[in-house]
Amino acid sequence: MAKxxxxxxxxxxxxxxxxxxxxxxxxxxxxxxxxxxxxAIGVEDASYFNYDVGVVTTEYPKExxxxxxxxxxxxxxxxxxxxxCDLCAKICPVNCIEIEAVKSTEExxxxxxxxxxxxxxxxxxxxxxxxxxCGLCTTVCPTECLTMTKTYDYSEYDISNMIYHFTNLTPEExxxxxxxxxxxxxxxxxxxxxxxxxKAAATEASTxxxxxxxxxxxxxxxxxxxxxxxxxxxxxxTEESKxxxxxxxxxxxxxxxxxxxxTQAAEGxxxxxxxxxSKPAAKPxxxxxxxxxxRTVTNETSEPDSKSQEVTPKxxxxxxxxxxxxxxxxxxxxxxxxxxDASAEQPKPxxxxxxxxxxRxxxxxxx
Amino acid sequence: MVIFLIFLVFILAYALFAxxxxxxxxxxxxxxxxxxxxxxxxLAQTIADILKLFIKEDIVPAKADKPLxxxxxxxxxxxxxxxxxxxxxxxDIIGSGIxxxxxxxxxxxxxDVIGLLMAGWGSNNxxxxxxxxxxxAQVLSYExxxxxxxxxxxxxxxxxxxxxxxxxxxxxxxxxxxxADWENYLFGIKALGINITEAGGFLTWNIFRMPLFxxxxxxxxxxxxxxxxRAPFDIPEAESELVAGFHTEYSGFRFAILFLGEYALxxxxxxxGVILFxxxxxxxxxxxxxxxLAEWTSGAPGTIAGTAWGTFWLLFKVACWILIQMAARWTYxxxxxxxLLYLSWKVLTxxxxxxxxxxxxxxxxxx
Numbered sequence: 001m002a003k004x005x006x007x008x009x010x011x012x013x014x015x016x017x018x019x020x021x022x023x024x025x026x027x028x029x030x031x032x033x034x035x036x037x038x039x040a041i042g043v044e045d046a047s048y049f050n051y052d053v054g055v056v057t058t059e060y061p062k063e064x065x066x067x068x069x070x071x072x073x074x075x076x077x078x079x080x081x082x083x084x085c086d087l088c089a090k091i092c093p094v095n096c097i098e099i100e101a102v103k104s105t106e107e108x109x110x111x112x113x114x115x116x117x118x119x120x121x122x123x124x125x126x127x128x129x130x131x132x133x134c135g136l137c138t139t140v141c142p143t144e145c146l147t148m149t150k151t152y153d154y155s156e157y158d159i160s161n162m163i164y165h166f167t168n169l170t171p172e173e174x175x176x177x178x179x180x181x182x183x184x185x186x187x188x189x190x191x192x193x194x195x196x197x198x199k200a201a202a203t204e205a206s207t208x209x210x211x212x213x214x215x216x217x218x219x220x221x222x223x224x225x226x227x228x229x230x231x232x233x234x235x236x237x238t239e240e241s242k243x244x245x246x247x248x249x250x251x252x253x254x255x256x257x258x259x260x261x262x263t264q265a266a267e268g269x270x271x272x273x274x275x276x277x278s279k280p281a282a283k284p285x286x287x288x289x290x291x292x293x294x295r296t297v298t299n300e301t302s303e304p305d306s307k308s309q310e311v312t313p314k315x316x317x318x319x320x321x322x323x324x325x326x327x328x329x330x331x332x333x334x335x336x337x338x339x340x341d342a343s344a345e346q347p348k349p350x351x352x353x354x355x356x357x358x359x360r361x362x363x364x365x366x367x
Numbered sequence: 368m369v370i371f372l373i374f375l376v377f378i379l380a381y382a383l384f385a386x387x388x389x390x391x392x393x394x395x396x397x398x399x400x401x402x403x404x405x406x407x408x409x410l411a412q413t414i415a416d417i418l419k420l421f422i423k424e425d426i427v428p429a430k431a432d433k434p435l436x437x438x439x440x441x442x443x444x445x446x447x448x449x450x451x452x453x454x455x456x457x458x459d460i461i462g463s464g465i466x467x468x469x470x471x472x473x474x475x476x477x478x479d480v481i482g483l484l485m486a487g488w489g490s491n492n493x494x495x496x497x498x499x500x501x502x503x504a505q506v507l508s509y510e511x512x513x514x515x516x517x518x519x520x521x522x523x524x525x526x527x528x529x530x531x532x533x534x535x536x537x538x539x540x541x542x543x544x545x546x547a548d549w550e551n552y553l554f555g556i557k558a559l560g561i562n563i564t565e566a567g568g569f570l571t572w573n574i575f576r577m578p579l580f581x582x583x584x585x586x587x588x589x590x591x592x593x594x595x596x597r598a599p600f601d602i603p604e605a606e607s608e609l610v611a612g613f614h615t616e617y618s619g620f621r622f623a624i625l626f627l628g629e630y631a632l633x634x635x636x637x638x639x640g641v642i643l644f645x646x647x648x649x650x651x652x653x654x655x656x657x658x659x660l661a662e663w664t665s666g667a668p669g670t671i672a673g674t675a676w677g678t679f680w681l682l683f684k685v686a687c688w689i690l691i692q693m694a695a696r697w698t699y700x701x702x703x704x705x706x707l708l709y710l711s712w713k714v715l716t717x718x719x720x721x722x723x724x725x726x727x728x729x730x731x732x733x734x
Binding site: 009013020023024026027028030031033034054055056057059 | 392394395396397398399400403694695697698699713714
């Protein structure tokens with residue numbers, strides 16, 4: 001009987017009785033089904049959907065639904081495999097990882113994947129109270145020593161207990177290492193000055209360079225940086241090389257600078273030169289890229305922010321640059337007739353948006 | 368005196384068990400476990416709750432009418448407890464075998480509302496007063512159908528003595544000299560010629576001696592729920608609207624007493640309902656020819672077997688009744704005040720009146 005179908009006195013009573021009876025049947029069915037119980041299984045279990053009746057409670061401390069293998073919960077750092085590269089601390093969006101590295105006077109050892117360790121972690125603290133469980137730190141970790149575990153129940157009465165200390169050095173040991181390194185630096189300085197004095201007359205330059213290189217290796221991840229610097233940035237300053245910690249980060253900026261250089265160069269230099277460059281650039285872009293690279297270096301040093309962003313989108317996709325050129329030309333009051341023609345041939349507004357996003361990321365890295 | 372002690376201990380033990388059962392029934396109907404931690408399967412949960420109530424501070428609001436406030440729980444519990452004096456828990460066990468047992472119980476059940484009004488008024492709290500006023504309106508309204516249902520039974524039974532009403536519904540009817548020449552006929556109709564005095568069992572229960580008492584039984588059940596202020600008629604408490612209604616301001620031991628009174632009243636109406644409609648202490652199994660089920664599961668009045676079986680059957684039926692009271696609470700939503708009064712005055716009361724009339728005629732068919 002439909003609800004309210006019979007809106008008379010006895011119809012209401014009849015409807016009331018039937019619906020009350022139905023209600024009792026529902027609750028008694030659940031009462032009987034309460035003999036059964038849903039086991040603590042996860043959705044990955046094949047029988048997960050078979051338990052559609054019965055008690056659904058999971059008596060948590062006594063039983064727990066298993067966590068998926070890729071669950072993202074408490075962080076753990078296997079400090080023996082950690083090279084203290086600081087990547088995790090840099091990428092952390094909430095700054096919950098604090099690392100204090102101490103340089104070593106010699107190679108400390110190898111991680112389980114064969115990477116050489118040259119830094120001690122005087123401090124490697126993760127504040128799990130701040131952690132947002134994004135997992136970015138685990139993805140950037142080069143040695144995969146920083147992982148997310150399945151432990152999710154680790155509440156504390158004192159919030160300071162939420163800071164997890166992963167370093168294997170006591171503060172005294174860390175202080176000792178620090179002094180040891182400073183001492184070794186001081187000794188080398190002395191030695192170098194002695195050698196300078198001794199070889200002042202003879203072959204000075206060659207020995208000095210060799211020593212300087214030796215020092216750099218000890219201090220930082222020497223192998224990566226020198227390789228990059230040599231080919232791509234002949235005129236690059238030492239500051240740039242320091243900021244670019246990883247090889248991957250360095251590569252990305254290289255592509256972008258190509259674009260930037262065009263625009264920047266055009267702006268900074270005479271308009272005639274710009275027009276000449278832009279014309280060839282728009283049509284045969286892939287060919288141009290190698291040529292552009294050296295220019296990027298100059299751009300970065302000069303640091304043109306706002307203009308560089310606008311310009312950058314153009315070079316990435318071959319088609320896109322053509323469009324961008326139009327806009328720029330319009331704003332700059334068309335000094336480039338040829339570029340306008342190219343734009344008329346290819347009216348694709350959508351691709352313009354994409355390139356804008358890409359340049360931003362590399363800038364952040366460099367910054 | 369013995370009965371007094373038995374009932375006092377029994378009510379206290381029952382209240383502990385009933386609260387536990389109530390929570391378990393609620394949990395099972397909602398696919399939960401309910402209390403699980405204190406004791407095996409949560410059995411000691413109520414004891415822990417009571418202990419907590421005992422050690423809580425006894426708070427009396429500063430602006431409360433202190434004599435009324437302090438006396439209300441006492442009146443509620445003592446009035447309910449006094450009702451047990453007239454209840455037979457077996458053919459031979461009764462506190463006070465008064466001739467007016469039914470009448471006495473009706474007054475006792477109504478007396479509860481005075482304590483309720485005192486609690487609500489004395490608290491000097493708007494929620495409490497609302498709850499008390501609603502409670503009075505509700506109890507007075509449902510007094511009418513309740514009394515009419517009882518009246519119909521009394522008309523058929525020709526007595527106000529609860530022991531005699533119980534005796535009439537079993538195979539030992541003729542053991543009392545007064546009823547030596549009484550016979551029970553199927554459905555109470557002598558014209559059918561089927562004498563079931565020897566068969567007994569459920570066939571001689573009042574709801575079968577006069578089949579319309581099935582409806583009367585349901586009306587009594589509904590009205591008794593309202594008298595107890597039980598859901599779905601718990602608008603005097605209405606925790607979602609009135610905080611806790613008339614006992615908002617009570618805490619600690621006084622609250623425990625109010626709680627005890629509420630559960631004791633549940634028990635009282637369950638006893639009364641079972642005695643009036645469900646064969647009192649008599650077995651539900653009839654004698655079928657040579658298979659003397661009724662005689663095997665009950666004993667003659669005056670014997671130990673009779674007392675033991677009688678007590679067992681009575682308590683068993685009362686337990687089932689209370690279970691259904693609980694099921695109703697966790698199945699049905701609370702009625703609005705207008706729906707509540709509509710149900711009482713326009714549905715239950717007319718139906719009860721008609722049954723009273725028919726019962727008077729039916730009595731003529733029985734003799």
